[in-house]
Amino acid sequence: MSNKLKLDLREHVLVLTLDDPATRNALNGDDLYSAFEAVTERCNSDLDIRAVVLTGEGPAFSSGGNVRDMRDKKGMFGGEPHEIAEQYRRGIQRIPRALMNLDVPLIAAVNGPAIGAGCDLACMCDMRIASTRATFAESFVRVGIVAGDGGSWLLPRIVGYARAAEMAFTGEAMDAKQAFNIGLVSKVVPHEKLMESALDLALRIACNPPHVLRWTKRLLKESQHERLDTILGMAATYQALAHQTADHAEAVAAMLEKRTPTFSGR
Numbered sequence: 662m663s664n665k666l667k668l669d670l671r672e673h674v675l676v677l678t679l680d681d682p683a684t685r686n687a688l689n690g691d692d693l694y695s696a697f698e699a700v701t702e703r704c705n706s707d708l709d710i711r712a713v714v715l716t717g718e719g720p721a722f723s724s725g726g727n728v729r730d731m732r733d734k735k736g737m738f739g740g741e742p743h744e745i746a747e748q749y750r751r752g753i754q755r756i757p758r759a760l761m762n763l764d765v766p767l768i769a770a771v772n773g774p775a776i777g778a779g780c781d782l783a784c785m786c787d788m789r790i791a792s793t794r795a796t797f798a799e800s801f802v803r804v805g806i807v808a809g810d811g812g813s814w815l816l817p818r819i820v821g822y823a824r825a826a827e828m829a830f831t832g833e834a835m836d837a838k839q840a841f842n843i844g845l846v847s848k849v850v851p852h853e854k855l856m857e858s859a860l861d862l863a864l865r866i867a868c869n870p871p872h873v874l875r876w877t878k879r880l881l882k883e884s885q886h887e888r889l890d891t892i893l894g895m896a897a898t899y900q901a902l903a904h905q906t907a908d909h910a911e912a913v914a915a916m917l918e919k920r921t922p923t924f925s926g927r
Contacts, residue, residue, distance in 0.1 A: 663696035667718070673711040673867035674860060675704065675765075682719030687727040688778050688810075689736060694755040701759040708926035711867035711874060713763070714859045715786060716770040722795065723779030726753075731804060749809045753778060757811040760785040761882070764875040766866050770859035771795040771846065776834070777804075781812035784819055787878065789845065790859050791837040792852040797845060798834035799825070818885055820845050870908035871926045 665686075667678040677700060679686035704710045717723055731738045737748040760767065769775075769786035774796045783789050783797070799816060801808050808816075808829070817825040820843045828835070837849045850858045866874065876899040884892050903909055907927040915922035 663690070663692035665690065665693045666696040666700070668700070670710070671860065672864065673709060673871075674863040675700075675710050675713045676856075676860075677713060677715045678718050679716070679723055680718040682721070684727055685721035685724035685774070686717045686719070686779070687724050688753055688756065688782065689727050689730065691752070694752060694759075697756050697759045701763045704763060704765045708871040710765055711869070711871050712863035713765050713767045714770050714856075714863050715767060715782075716856065716859070717772050719773075720794070721773040721779070722769075722771045722775040723782055724774065725777030725779040725781075725800075726804075728804060731806075753810050756782065757785050757815070764878060766863075766874060766878055768859050768863055770855050771797075771837075772852070772855055774798075774834075776800055778808075778810045778812070781808060781810050781815055784812065784815035784845075787881075788847055788862070789840075790848045790850060790855065790862065791840055791846040792855040793837055793849060794852045795837040795840070795846075795849075796834045797828075797840050798832060799828040800832040800834070802830065803832035868924075870903075870906065870912065870924045872906060872908065873903055876903065 665679065665681045667680045669676040669678070681687065704713060726738075727736070730736050737752045738745065740748065766788070767786045769783040769789040771783055771789055771791045773792065773794050775783045776798045777800045780797045780799050799808065799812055801812070807813070813829065816828065820828075824843050837846065840846045841849050848858065880892060880896055880899065883895060908924045911922050911924060
């Protein structure tokens with residue numbers, strides 16, 4: 662596991678912390694890309710992990726790409742055009758592919774600036790809670806490049822085309838309140854309450870049956886690009902499976918008996 666991504670399992674919630682404050686948690690390095698892939702595999706295979714929170718160490722959530730490496734044509738920014746394209750495919754694009762395949766609900770706890778690919782990383786999460794210190798910028802045009810990590814696909818699905826276009830065409834930053842007003846984040850909290858709020862939401866999610874959480878997330882994800890008939894077919898299949906689980910029986914029994922259910926993932 663990369664030392665740029667810390668893991669902390671709390672009950673059924675896995676907290677991921679980008680831990681490279683010297684670069685303001687820039688998203689670069691094969692070890693970091695591999696770490697996101699490894700976390701996805703771990704979560705998908707472990708029913709005890711029922712929600713994930715992603716945040717950043719230090720004052721920034723993530724600065725995105727390393728601008729000094731851009732200047733110096735280093736790493737993923739070096740080489741001929743065809744080499745750079747392949748480096749994106751084999752590099753940072755592994756993060757959105759991994760997180761798109763994550764079965765577990767994912768919450769971004771945005772503790773500070775989320776800039777460029779950092780803004781897109783927040784958009785890869787299912788939900789976003791922002792500290793009052795958070796800012797967001799789809800700032801690729803400001804450094805003369807495009808969103809190479811899927812931002813043009815992600816952002817319009819969250820805030821709508823017109824608002825995504827304004828963010829992408831201007832590259833201007835917005836504060837947490839503005840992000841809330843356009844639906845980019847669902848909640849803004851005092852900075853010192855950020856992780857408490859994110860963990861509270863994660864625990865409210867994690868108290869539900871793990872299989873059903875994963876099936877529900879998959880239906881929501883697939884509904885972004887599939888036809889209604891396809892989603893209805895998937896829903897019927899998942900529903901048939903859900904009705905046969907011990908967790909469904911426990912949920913119904915607990916509701917009728919007016920008690921808190923205990924779910925086993927069976």
